[in-house]
Amino acid sequence: MAAIGLISIDNYDDLIEKKDDKQVSYLNSLITTLISDWASENSVFYKRINSERFLFVAKDSDIDRMKEDKFQFLTRVRQVAEKNDLPLTISMGIAYGQESFEVIGEEAQNNLDVALVRGGDQVVLREAVEDAKPQFFGGNTDGTPKRTRVRSRAMSTALKKIFAENQRIFIMGHRYPDMDALGSAFGVAYMAMMSDKECYIILNPKEITADIERALEELKKYPDLERLVISADEAIDLSNDDSVLVMVDYHKPSMSISQAVYDAFEKIAVIDHHRRGDEFPDKPLLTYIESTASSAAELVAELIQYRAARKSLLPKFISTALLAGIYVDTKNFTVRTTGRTFDIAGYLKNQGADTSLVQYMLSTDLDSYLMISELVSRSKHFKEDIVIAAADEDRVYDSVTVAKAADTLLSINGIHAAFVITKQPGDLIGISARSTGKVNVQTVMEALGGGGHFTNAATQIKGSNIDEVEHRLRNELINHDQ
Ligand SMILES: [Mn+2]
Structure with missing residues (x-):
């Protein structure tokens, strides 16, 4: 049985951005060396298709060996890359079986797309027959994969x-x-x-x-x-x-x-x-x-x-x-x-x-403008550069108004973080948090069961009231300061 594989350099575009010709050619030869060493160790025939893709042909016994070894090659690539301070990872799509090379090749392509869609730095291997289950190896990189054009293109194909x-x-x-x-x-x-x-x-x-x-x-x-x-x-x-x-x-x-x-x-x-x-x-x-x-x-x-x-x-x-x-x-x-x-x-x-x-x-209409300014007027200083606005208990606010109020507070000179607490539909008290980047509002909101980004985060708390939530927020901010 024969196998076809496609190797993709996950973040090639990013890798070469801001690099001069000499560095790009060093990078290209580093990649080629890694892949050619791996290919000869595994008796695999390979060709570079373009700057970010390689194709290889192997026997299924070669693939079995790679599987036994759990595709350690991925780790090796990552280690070499780390030594060279490059965010380089690779992905592979491999298919094998009795079908024609046309079918196997197409399946390899699909498998590579799956690997990229799942975040790269991994191998997706599948026999080219209907109902075969894919096997996954690698995918150990922490954090989110870098956003690359290769990945968006793969996503577009996968969604299609x-x-x-x-x-x-x-x-x-x-x-x-x-x-x-x-x-x-x-x-x-x-x-x-x-x-x-x-x-x-x-x-x-x-x-x-x-x-x-x-x-x-x-x-x-x-x-x-x-x-x-x-x-x-x-x-x-x-x-x-x-x-x-x-x-x-x-x-x-x-x-x-x-x-x-x-x-x-x-x-x-x-x-x-x-x-x-x-x-x-x-x-x-x-x-x-x-x-x-x-x-x-x-x-x-x-x-x-x-x-x-x-x-x-x-x-x-x-x-x-x-x-x-x-x-x-x-x-x-x-x-x-x-x-x-x-x-x-x-x-x-x-x-x-x-x-x-x-x-x-x-655009903001007058009613919502008035609601925003009402929220803004309720704000109190927690610290010189941190404000908390706690809304009226009897009024339910929509998320857009709340977000705009938080943004307005943040646009005021000297304010680095703003928290707006309001009642929301469904017996929920919401906190909308914004920061200029000096204060990490994400960790504060996470501690209160929410989430978001460093500068923009939120949480919703069930079965509580405005005062209690404000109290919890203040405690959290004090903890956070220490
Ligand atoms: Mn959005």
Whole structure:
């Protein structure tokens, strides 16, 4: 039996960025040496296909030997890379069997995509017959894999494949979705439509904030897109064995717009930009979590870019909603913004995104402005540069208002961290925390059962009251200071 393998340098683009020609050629020869030594040890024939890919052909007995050795080669590569201070890891996709080389080769390619989608630094091995189970080796790198264009491309291919294998695609964001959740949901819907699949976006009409309301008003001009929006009950009725659920802009099942919808699906894909927490779907088909991305919209727009034909334009509503998602999550390109954020914003603009419509969707109306200033006026100093605003016990606030109040506090000169405590729907007390980067609000929120980023985090506490939560927060801040 024969085997075909593909080796990919996981982060080649990043590795060579900022390196001069001499360093690039050193890196290339280092990679070639590692792979050629490994190939001759294992009596494998290999060829470099391009700067980041190698192909090899082996006997199945060679593969058995590699398996016995648990693909120690991955560790060796990582050790050599560490010695040279390079974030270099590799992934392999290998397939073997009695089928034609065409079939085996294609399977090897699929397996490599799976390895990349799972985060790289690993080997995926599978016999090229239907129903064969894949075997996984490696994948021991701590932390999240570096975000590379290779990985986004692999994600795009993997998502396309998942869509091809299913009939109905359902898309759901977090409760009280913001423009990032809505924009990325429509972006994913667009990809499902490119695959000629039925697709649906789940919204709860009772949990709509002002900006989403304005977006939905605009959506009325696009009846073909408007009819994609359905309720949780409709989604459960429509779901069948050939359905997949795509979670966008969140990954904790309990944050779903509808828990019942989440529970109704076996097959799940996750696209999110929040740092991964403990609560996570069981065995998703695809996990694309990239905490270095500004927004889910940025990730989704990139996936679209890899798939879209040059000529066809995105519907204006979708390009605009995606751009609005990026605006919200980056506060008009002031935080979490990278070169990739601008690249993708440029792409969306060229695709017809309407920036004045973005401004309109995100504008604050008088009522919510008054609610924001009321919250701001309730703030007290915990320390000179840390403020806590505790809201009225009898009033329920939506997450957008709370987030805007926290942002407003943070924009005040001399304030480095702001915490806004409010009552939220469902007997919950929420804390929304923001920091300029001097205070780590993530660890504070984690200690109170929440999570997020260094500069932007939150938590929700059940069965408590505002005073008690404020007290716990103050204790936590004191602990944190020591
Ligand atoms: Mn987001």
